[in-house]
Amino acid sequence: MTDKFVVGPSPHVLGPKTVKSVMWEVVIALAPVSIAGILLFGLDALLVLVTATVTAMILEALVLHRNLKPASILGDGSAAVSGLILGLILPPSTPLWMVVIAAAVGILLGKHAFGGLGNNIFNPALVARAFVFMSWPVAMTTWHGPLSLSDWTTRVSVDVASSASPLGGAQHGLMEMFLGQTAGSIGETSALAILLGAIFLIVRGHIDWRAPLGYVGSAAVVAAIYSFLGGDFALTTIAWQLMAGGLLFAAVFMITDMVTSPVTKTGRLLFGIGCGLITMVIRLYLSAPEGVTYGILFMNAMVPLIDRYTVPKVFGEVKSR
């Protein structure tokens, strides 16, 4: 789009929004989550995030440009987004070689084997996470607790004892969950930081409210029904379920992915509802501790069917008999 004289079919009106600008703005939206993750989990988290992002960007440059010039490494920013999201959904104590493998699986198998940006069916970061979770389940479910302020002032790197995540049975107050002072993946614990990113994305018009609303809404309904049947119905239980695990992070940064979510508006709502139902059913009734990854991957595969059956009516169209 740098040429001033463009020969081509319409539309000829160009907006300022490009793939590049959208992707870098998503990176900005991910900044609060990343900073919160680093503050909460220390240098380990920083290393995981940097490794995932850099590996993803280098591999993308190699696949697309076959060289490592700075311009090709920066590319259109989509590899940076996928890599950063991948880092944020891994536990802070993940060994770095595992992060490299995860990023390679995500970018090579999840994205470029399907034809690269715009063609991938599944969210690359989630493909990578499901892959490493299947291969090394122990490393992927070893959490360590957040650092406190005194840890930062005394030593920079600390050997933190492993502890249970909220979904693994740890008890936490709602305020702790909101700020993110719980064990969990790097980016998913702090609801506050996620909401900051969400507000930025909504204000800039990069995400549609339908999929996240369907997702969080259906998850809340299932949580309500479950707690009602269990006889301990309370609003705090629902809030707890929504803030535990990766649900909020996924609602803002993963099911809003433009490539792997439906094109139609009704479709997006259905997509969100489907993801929410599967996530909550896996969480509450099945043995896997967290269902976000599987729910979204499953619904990613449904996207072509959803798009097919939710094509909106053309204005003035009459139902033919």
Place this chain on the structure above:
Amino acid sequence: MSEYGLFMIFFAAAFFNNFVLIQFLGICPFLGVSKRVESSLGMGMAVLFVMTLASLITWMLHEFLLFPLGLDYLRTITFILVIASLVQFVELFVQKASPTLYKALGIFLPLITTNCAVMGLAIMNVTEGLNIIQTLVHALGAAAGFTLVLVMLAGLREHLEIHDVPKPLAGVPVALLAAGILALAFSGFVL
């Protein structure tokens, strides 16, 4: 499995023990007939019919004939006979009712005879000690799960056809890759 409720048996057969993606049975029609959504739906219905009837008939044969007479060693051959004759029925019906579907399914319609998902289901019904109602529900769940993943993969493959998949991977390779990732997604459904 016989101690589960009916609801659970259905969902176990459709999702948790999905015949295609968890137990890896019936992979051949899964890849063979998943090019178009319509024909994959037709295939799903044909398999539903064969699975339900075959389960009931083989269950009765096993319960009233083979087991009482101590002819258990004839199980495989008897079950294959039952399934093969049912497939002949379906073939006649589809040929008459929808020649287009008949053409689209091609060799895969008679091949339901050797579809290991049908055979596996019939054997599982008797080895798991299900009663006749449970057998019926198990068969319906298995067929529903089979149809679901078949249609999902067909949707994905139609979608991939209009996208720029790298040349060496276009067609079956990328379908296998998509099927593998789909199986990863199903790996979360563990009881």
